[in-house]
Every structure is written in C-alpha cells, then in structure tokens.
C-alpha cells in the first residue's frame with residue numbers, strides 16, 4: 001500500500017519535472033522526426049546474404065539509385081526501401097544486417113551523407129538524385145531542393161572508380177569504360193584465385209586504381225577537386241571494396257564478386273557478409289596504406305590546370321589527415337543548419353556529434369567544429 005503510493009508519487013513528480021521532449025514536430029507542412037541511434041546488432045557472425053525475404057528486383061523508373069554500389073544493392077534487394085528514400089535508422093540497420101558494418105562506423109557514413117544531401121528535419125535521404133518525396137528544408141534554409149547523394153560537391157566528388165567526374169560526364173551511374181580501366185590494374189596487380197590468375201582485388205590493385213583515377217581526372221577535368229574530405233572518402237571507398245565486398249568465408253574480393261556489386265548492383269550468388277563487424281579502425285588500416293602509397297596532398301586544379309595543394313586547416317585540425325578531412329567536411333555542410341531550433345536542431349546536434357566522436361579517435365583532434373559551409377550549393 002505504502003510502497004505503491006510512493007511509486008505513484010515519484011512517477012507523477014518525474015512526469016512533472018522532466019516533460020518528455022516531443023519526438024515529432026510539424027513545420028511548413030513537413031513532419032520532423034527525432035533520429036535515434038539504433039542498438040548494435042547482437043548477431044554479428046558469418047551469414048549468407050541475401051535471405052529469402054530479400055530477392056533482387058530491378059528498380060522502377062521512379063526509384064532513386066546513385067553513385068554508391070552498396071546503397072544501390074541494398075535497395076535492389078529491399079534491405080532499404082526500394083524507392084531509394086531512406087531514414088538514418090533504416091540505412092544503419094540495413095548496413096549492419098547485410099554488410100556487417102559496425103554501428104558507429106555505419107552511423108558516421110550516414111551522418112556525412114544526411115548532413116550534406118538529406119533533409120535532416122524529416123529524416124530522409126535519397127540514395128540518388130532530387131526526389132519529390134524529399135522536400136526542401138522548412139524555410140528553404142538550404143535552397144529550394146534537397147539534392148540526394150548523387151549531387152556533386154559536398155560529398156560526391158572526383159576521381160571515382162566507376163563514375164565520371166561531374167564536370168566531365170555522368171557522375172551517378174556505373175560507367176563501363178572506367179571499370180574496364182580499373183580491371184587493367186587488376187590484371188597487373190591482382191592475386192591469383194579460384195576464378196583464375198590475377199582475379200582477386202588486393203591493396204596493390206586499389207593503389208593502382210586510385211593512382212589511375214586521379215591522374216586521368218586531374219588531366220581531363222579543369223575543375224578537378226581532390227580536397228581532404230574527398231580524398232578521405234575516395235580512399236575509404238576503395239578500402240570498403242576489399243573489407244566489405246569480399247566473400248566473408250574466403251575474405252576474397254574476386255572479379256565476379258566485385259563485378260556483381262559494381263556492375264549489376266546485386267549480391268553475388270552464394271555470397272557471405274564479413275565474419276565479424278567491419279569497424280572504422282579495420283577499414284582505416286587499408287585507407288592509411290593508400291594514403292602512404294599515393295604521394296598526393298589534398299588540393300585542386302588552378303585556372304591553368306595545375307594541381308595545387310590546399311592550405312592546411314587551422315590548428316588543431318592540422319594535427320592528422322583524418323582531422324583535416326573532418327574540418328573540410330564541416331566546411332561543406334551548410335552553416336544554416338546550426339542556427340535552428342527544435343527537432344531539426346536536435347538532429348543536427350546528433351549527427352555532428354557522431355562526426356566528432358569518430359574524428360576524436362584521431363590523436364589531437366580534440367575540438368568540435370560545427371558546420372560552416374555555404375547553403376544552397
């Protein structure tokens with residue numbers, strides 16, 4: 001009797017003292033939704049992907065697809081909504097389930113893309129281009145439309161393995177000719193494997209591919225830009241090809257496997273996800289090897305077509321390359337997102353917090369920098 005009375009009292013007081021903050025909010029006719037970090041999946045072993053519930057279905061004409069072979073594959077199999085519009089949580093969960101990407105690493109990849117090209121208020125990201133399903137921000141604080149990850153500049157950039165530079169051609173869809181050139185590097189540097197000699201992608205192949213991508217595009221693209229955020233993403237994506245696309249049972253990223261992801265955007269037959277969660281640290285081992293092997297400082301072409309290194313960022317962001325990339329990414333997220341309130345502000349704080357948490361793993365990278373980039377670009 002007494003106990004239940006005390007319980008009742010404390011519950012009532014608790015409710016009075018800490019009013020639950022709303023998880024949704026309506027502004028300009030849009031419903032904003034608070035983002036939540038899902039829990040790390042508990043089942044993280046080897047597993048054949050896809051399961052029976054996730055067959056390949058080719059995208060329809062209104063379904064969004066874009067420059068990321070992994071996101072396209074997830075949507076083609078229904079691990080992400082087949083229309084190519086997904087929330088922060090949906091993408092993080094799909095990456096854990098189908099690719100065994102460790103929670104925090106996955107959250108960072110989504111945070112970068114949400115902040116640059118999503119609607120952080122409605123919690124929507126197009127894995128392709130502009131979609132009528134994703135409205136511009138309330139008050140159009142980042143211009144009249146929300147880009148989608150295919151939009152060039154803030155995240156999508158130059159020297160990709162299978163997409164052209166935006167200034168030169170199609171930066172969104174798979175390009176046969178570019179992939180064929182990548183395969184020349186596989187022929188030179190690849191390991192021998194079950195599908196024949198020189199058919200297994202390895203570090204030397206990725207070094208050859210990235211060197212070739214950079215040299216070709218630097219010469220062909222007067223607007224060539226390879227700033228710290230893009231260098232970081234480009235080498236990270238090259239590393240992901242080895243760490244994530246590899247068959248989890250053999251740890252080999254073979255010619256038919258990589259072809260299936262890049263060309264067909266489908267899981268290879270009899271493919272297994274990684275046998276343990278793929279962490280940022282594991283991926284960084286390969287990324288750092290690429291950084292060490294490719295003697296290039298972040299920079300861009302000048303008006304004469306000469307590649308010029310960017311000035312270093314202010315301290316402490318010049319302490320490591322990873323910290324420089326973190327700073328450069330903040331310089332390319334609209335500063336208007338910081339000057340907000342309510343659910344939008346809460347989501348911006350959440351995503352920028354994820355960015356800083358990962359960046360601060362880099363020794364000396366101990367200062368948070370909030371977005372300060374231009375809006376509407």
Ligand code: HEM
Nearest residue numbers: 067068070099109113149156157160161162163237240244
């Ligand atoms: C399972 C985790 C992921 C893997 C294995 C992966 C793999 C890749 C690879 C291999 C590329 C390079 C394509 C090329 O250079 O031709 C790429 C590019 C890209 N990815 Fe992903 N990705 C992952 C997660 C994500 C996420 C979560 C997003 C956004 C929600 C994303 C957005 C992009 C974008 C925008 C590009 C284009 C970059 C450019 O070429 O400029 N990726 N990804």
Ligand SMILES: *[C@@H]1O[C@H](CO)[C@@H](O)[C@H](O)[C@H]1NC(C)=O
Nearest residue numbers: 191192193195196197198199
């Ligand atoms: C593959 O490489 C091995 C070892 O280098 C060599 O002995 C073999 O003849 C090669 N096979 C083919 C089909 O070229």
Ligand SMILES: *[C@@H]1O[C@H](CO)[C@@H](O)[C@H](O)[C@H]1NC(C)=O
Nearest residue numbers: 256257258259260261263264
């Ligand atoms: C891509 O799909 C086509 C048609 O289903 C198939 O014939 C081909 O073998 C696939 N290629 C790869 C690399 O998976």
Ligand SMILES: *[C@@H]1O[C@H](CO)[C@@H](O)[C@H](O)[C@H]1NC(C)=O
Nearest residue numbers: 247249250257268269270271
């Ligand atoms: C992955 O490895 C297993 C075990 O060697 C093999 O049975 C399977 O065919 C491989 N899958 C692919 C796509 O290479």
Ligand SMILES: *[C@@H]1O[C@H](CO)[C@@H](O)[C@H](O)[C@H]1NC(C)=O
Nearest residue numbers: 312313314315316318319320
């Ligand atoms: C960072 O910049 C400061 C100020 O220019 C300089 O004193 C410091 O040596 C730089 N640090 C690194 C690691 O380059």
Ligand SMILES: *[C@@H]1O[C@H](CO)[C@@H](O)[C@H](O)[C@H]1NC(C)=O
Nearest residue numbers: 139141335336337338339340
């Ligand atoms: C912040 O937002 C308010 C209201 O939209 C606006 O009046 C003000 O100019 C903004 N300040 C900055 C620094 O952008």
